[in-house]
Amino acid sequence: MKKYEVVMMAYREDELTALLEKDVQHPDLLFTKEYISSGGVTADTGKTYEETVLSWLLAHGDALVHRDTNWSMYRTVVEKASLGQSRLMAGILGQKEFAGGLALDMSVRLKDSRAEEWGRFAFASMDKNGKILTLYDMKPAVEKEQPLRKMLRLWSWKESVNPMTVAQALGRKAPFALKAVSLVTGASNDRYGLQERKGLSLNLQRLGILLGVSIRYLFHGFYLSPVNPGLSLYGQYTRAELLSKVEKDSTHPESLYQKDYVNRVGVTSDTGEPYSKVLGEWLIEHRDIWMTLPRGLYRRVEGARAERSMKNDLFSQVRKQKVLPPYGKVLLEDILFLGSRFQQIGRPVMVLHDASGEGASAYSMVRLLEIPESSDALLGAVLRAFTHLAVLEQDKLLQEMKLPAYSHIESRILLEKGRGQTDGFLRDLPYLSSLMKAMGIGLALVEDGYEALW
Structure with missing residues (x-):
């Protein structure tokens, strides 16, 4: 008599996350699920189940909370x-x-x-x-x-x-x-x-x-219990060392986003906290350091020409369709930011405008779209975007671009699917969401295809 093995079909990544979103409604039972216990790999993206589930959980930390309504009685x-x-x-x-x-x-x-x-x-x-x-x-x-x-x-x-x-x-x-x-x-x-x-x-x-x-x-035998902390792992900071660095460098906030420790993924050697969490908490309490930056370190450039010269294919494709829902229409000019010696730094930033209503109900939102550098961690990209907002002469810019004086200006960092950097940004998001909200900076995932929009 032949023996037959039951072969479990592998989930696609979207199937796995949909199942996880359903099961996390009872988080105390999450560990009992088959896809948590298995060492499976997604059928479409080739990611391990563990990698996919971890990314989702770290990006949705608020789902992992014990409430009276989502927990069994014990x-x-x-x-x-x-x-x-x-x-x-x-x-x-x-x-x-x-x-x-x-x-x-x-x-x-x-x-x-x-x-x-x-x-x-x-x-x-x-x-x-x-x-x-x-x-x-x-x-x-x-x-x-x-x-x-x-x-x-x-x-x-x-x-x-x-x-x-x-x-x-x-x-x-x-x-x-x-x-x-x-x-x-x-x-x-x-x-x-x-x-x-x-x-x-x-x-x-x-x-x-x-x-x-x-x-x-559990170890049994001779071991050492350090009296003083000694040296950390190479490149690893204690919480105090990390805060000391950002406090020292905060005298030049315009260059914070370039610092190695800002764009490094790691945890503190003493408290085990992610660098992004420690730095994000300090920065949200010290946003006023950007008030000292000189205004006007930017210039407006013709968007189509700037994108051709920078070989920015994504922005070129977006400009051809003239709008980028739900953020409105693409304006003719990009903004190019300058260093202290007025030299060009980084890529041009696309400008979108969305407006509706009249009189007291009038709404006008200007959004600056930024593509992160390949070496950026989320915190570095956020600080770059906020530095750009801080050096704008906002009243003058709105007047020159013939936009309503009551317009509000925010920044959005663009993410692309399938990139490791995108996964890294989403993992750090729970630690930096409060800072980003206070700074007027958000993330937006680039999609391509059919969608129902209003």
Whole structure:
């Protein structure tokens, strides 16, 4: 008798994201989905399921929030971790300190509506300031689990814990933050050698930061606990170093977008925060540094000629159709921005105008369209666009281009499908959306085809 294997059909990327958008309506169950557990590859773009799902989750962080309306009911049960009589647990609890905090003889079990076990944390630790309680899920290394599934499972369990029940068991009234760690046991110490250890991808690290979860390996033996931080990885900054750099360079805000650390993808060596998040938070509080820039460092140029000379095919095609919905009509002139010595810097910026209504209901919006440089990270592209807005003599420009004096001017950065840079921009967007909104800068994805527009 022949044996037949069931072959799962691969999803297309749009099918996968549509399924994810539906399933994320119940985020506590997301880790149970087949496409999260599998190592599949999309049928059309060849991206791994993990890569596709990660990109979507990082761009839609607000969907990963525990609310009363999107979460199942779970009951929290607190017990002593030492009841299991495990030698390993006895060793951890016996040393009293663990992971920079105090090891707690406390395990946490979660039960679903059928009184069946939904999740279990083997023990916990509290940082020495009493502000962060970390729950540890212990799994042997032989149990294989996709890292993305592990992180989503860990987050689902953590968010299902009732902090009031835990606080009562600890005799605590002061609030504390909850974090969760998947502690892999039984792994070979050889993984700490040069060839064996494989770290998580940067996007998985970002998701872990967003969710408050992480994956660690339990080590037993001699190890070092640094007294002072020493040297970071090459090119990696601490949070303080990053802020020191931007504070120093902010005396010349017009060149911030060119700085290496602004366009570098990475996380701080001490706090594990994405560079874009740390810099974005500082910049939103210091937007006034651009007020010192001299106005008028630009000139108007004939759009068609500028695009031919710069070999800007996208803008040339857009100009031929004369409009770019939903942002209105393409104006005849582009704007070319200049350096302090009035030399040309970068590509020309296309200008669009959209207007409607009369009198009190009149609306007039001018948008500057920018194509990012290939070396740009999202933050660098945003700072370039805002620098351009800051040096405009807006009243004079509107008058010269015969546009209504009440027009509002904003900037849009164009993204093209299928480019790695586009994926990178969308991953950083959650960290920079507040800064971009305050600066009047948005992203727009270039589409080509039929669409229903009003």
